[in-house]
Amino acid sequence: MTEVRVPAATGRPEDAADGLSQLPGSPGPAPRRGGRGTVDWVRWGWRQLTSMRTALILLFLLALGSVPGSVLPQQGINPQAVQEYYAAHPALAPWLARFSLFNVFAAPWFAAIYLLLFLSLAGCVVPRTFRQFGAARQQPPRAPRNLSRLPLSVTMASPLAPDAALAKASALLAGKRFRVRTGDGWISAEKGYLREAGNLLFHLALLALLVAVGMGGLFGYKADRLLVAGQSFGNTVTALDQFRPGRLVSSSDLQPFSIALDSFSARYVASGPDTGEPASFNAYLSYQEQPGAPTRRYDLQVNHPLNVDNVKVYLIGHGYAPVFRVADGTGHVVFNGPVPFIPVATSTLMSEGVIKVPDARPQQLGFAGVFLPTTVDVGGKLQSAFPAPYRPAVSLVSYAGNLGMNSGVSQSVYQLDTGRMHKLAVAPRPLAPGQSIKLPNGMGTLTFTGYRQWISLAITYDPGQLPALLAAIAALAGLLVSFLVRRRRVFVRAAAGAEGGSSVEFGGLARTESSETFGAEFEGLSKDLSTALASTGMAAPSADIPASSDPPSSPDERE
């Protein structure tokens, strides 16, 4: 995460922070302009692309590019708001659309940013992975000549001969999981290689995350379905209200389950300042994984989706569907069933809807109006006081004429095109369940027989979901490892001292930033080392090492 790249453009080794810069191949001089030709230019371009500076700039472009996506309405999230924006800013909106600003996250320029960023990332991470494998087999570098120049160093005397002292020091460091290299009169040891591994894991996991998101976009699908209590549907394209498949999904890929809504219950806060706020929703479903499979039941709630055949079904909305029976002028019952009304006020569930009766004779009939769950009369105006159905009523305006359903133009089931219809003179009167409107001129009768509830379901299938989650967890793990593990080196030099003993120099150096705790670790190590070197007994080393591993000396993966 930190000290990732040597910026290729400058190529100074100290650019990679904290001395972790012995990456081979710090790029050489900048290309001679006008010199070699395309190969040099490609190489130069690749170096620029994979440089830290470019990655940083792309990162900021990514952040900057996301901003309009949150400030302007987005087609994929709220298409209606986009239309409203068009209406409010007729001059500006087409220009914004030209730059895909109403669909930022699917825009070509946005894709260009993140693809370049990930290319830059890949160009950096993949070569590093190979170097990492190489480095993992390499030994630590030779000990410097003068250890007292290191940030931390200590000199101690030992009665042991230099070779014996070094052997003990080597055993001690190896026991603390340092990678030890010995030479003539010196030891070099290093620890914390995991840091680089964590760093790599993080960046590779981000690449994997992008792939997983892409997989979901190609092979997944989303759909919506409104379901009235007592009804059921099968997961087929025709039965779904809205179907948004990924690029590589065809209708035959849909999982063949079916779902029925047995009943739905909603509870609301009945008192206090939050009166009317919802308290809980339960949709009691029966479902079959495939035709002929056993029927199962599920209590669908917000935050508790149904998982059927790896497809997830969510409860995302609810409302009322008043039930109407319409008899036409000839006396035939030409309509009998629930009609979903759409809530216009979420706190009271006052809902609007239309009833279309194309089979009515002599003329087609249409009705538009409102459903009020708890009807109150406020100064002659009907309102709903509460979302629960304590005093349900409908209030309708009646039309007769041509519904226009055969004109070939697709119609919304929630809107009445009254262009070729005329309003019928019916005294406006709210209907309680069981009450009827008798239409004038013997055109028929509408009866409000009761109501049911409906729910809207979101159905999503995203095969990239689990890989995305795993990639995200891997990224987090890599991040933690790269932040918590510190690379550090220690060196020991022993020279012959007085009375057959030796003078031992011990020096250390932390190689990453935020490695302040290395001071404490070094102090503990030097204590252990001086303890080990003070005893001459041959049995001592093996007994010494476990004894000396007191907590402060091994804060390896701590902090």
Place this chain on the structure above:
Amino acid sequence: MPVNVGLAQLSDHFLLATVFFYALAVLAYAGDFAFGRRSAPRTAGTEQAAPVAEQALAQAPPLPKVAVGAGVAARSAATVPQAAPPATLSGGAGQPGSAAAQGAGGDGAGSAEAAPSRWRAGGAPAGPWIRAALALTVMGLATQILGIVTRGMAEHRVPWGNMYEFVMAITCAAVIAFLGLSFRFRVYAVGFFLMAPIVLALGLCATVLYTAAGPLVPALHSYWIWIHVTAMTVAIGAYIVAATFTVLYLIADRHARKQAIGTEAGFGAVLARLPSADALDRLSYRTVIFAFPIWTFAVIAGAIWADQAWGRYWGWDPKETWAFITWVVYAGYLHARATAGWRGRKAAYIQLVGFASLVFNLVGVNLWITGLHSYAGIN
């Protein structure tokens, strides 16, 4: 379950007490700048605070520089510090202005450090004003925690379900983070610059943002609120502290530059009581290092929750978009800080941009942009 009105009122009283204590603490921190003794254990010049704060940052006790001794003597000698220069660990050789360079010349503070105690550990002592300020901060924190806990008990739910409660929680997290850092690294004087905005935020909490205790909307009925929002709270608290360090770093760095070229530089007396620019920068970095993985985790947890609640793990909802922007900019900060030419002031500005997007996500997105995360409770 109905709201327990008595407990809810108690919580409101605790909030007022918190504002009161914190406001007094701010006065006391300011009093330290105005009236605090300048000399105390500090031996020399105005920059004295720097090595000691850095030493605390390095968290290493004075290191043994042991003369060559004989046999057994080495054993005890290794544990007894002599003539100890502050043990500073720079990231490596050749880092300009690094702690090592300053530490090497910092022998002057040696005598004071020989017997370190929490309050008089050398250059950045906690004088009476600071001690009073810290005590008031701790008292305010206690009442704030009580306020949050009683609020949760009154509502029988997690006490961060709307914007009022969330601001309470993040300021609480920021104060905890500050106190922790303050006791560990002795950067008490930073308290003024952190606590003053917090008092303002809590004042807004009590007036503009106030929302009466009530139940959660069904969309928030999930144990994920504990995981996602709590992690966000902790991360934001730490980011607030980091941003405070960074602003002070920028001021201190500007001051040091001006002094270096001999221009008149203001705020000298205030800056003398603060850690050095370098120490502030490093403290800020460390705090971001702490916050960034938590933020990452919180975003992942939010994605899992979003998947359960809304049917997709990522949908570019405005809140998600800004959490993403914040993540990207802080990631940029971490990279920039490790890149030549970006280190220092540029990186610091990047961090502040990240913090600005964080604040916008908290305030702007809650109040002005409609999205799925519309739980602010403000009309």
